[in-house]
Amino acid sequence: MKDFKNFVVWQKSHQLTLDVYKMTHNFPKEELFGLTSQMKRSASSIPTNIAxxxxxxxxKDFARFLIIAFGSANELEYQFILSRDLNFINNESSEKLLFQVEEIKKMLNSLISKLYNK
Known part of the structure; x- marks a missing residue:
């Protein structure tokens, strides 16, 4: 059994989840059960599946959950783009969040590759 808290990708995805919760706090109230909820689920799904x-x-099982986490990262990436295009977040915040999610995706991809090539 691996300790998920030791994985840098888990640490970064946990921080990204915290950032999403803070960011969506300022979203329009009519989005509470729409985009806000979707983003929180997508973000938290990444570290949850790693754990x-x-x-x-x-x-092999670990890699399967990392692939699911990768899919959630892709969802979240689109939701950041949508949030920016709807003017819920500014370009600067969008770029920062997109950089974070891209970094996480690269780390997940690398870890998945290592597990499959053992």
């Missing part, structure tokens, strides 16, 4: 995968018995 769950760490509790699995094989590298």
């Amino acid at each position: 769950e995968g760490c509790g699995r018995n094989s590298d």
Whole structure:
């Protein structure tokens, strides 16, 4: 069993989730059950799937959960773009968040590759 808290990708995705919760606090109230909720679910799904995968018995199972986390990162990336285009966040915030999610995606991809090439 691996300790998920030791993975830098988990640490970064946890921080991104905290950032999403802070950012969406200022979204329009009519988005509470729409985009706000979707973004929180997508963001929290990344570190959640990393944590769950760490509790699995094989590298293959762990990799499967990392792939799910990667999919959630892609969802979140689009939601950042949508939020920017709807003027819910400014360009500067958008660029910062998109950089964070891209970094996480690269880290996930690298870890997935390592697990499959063992």
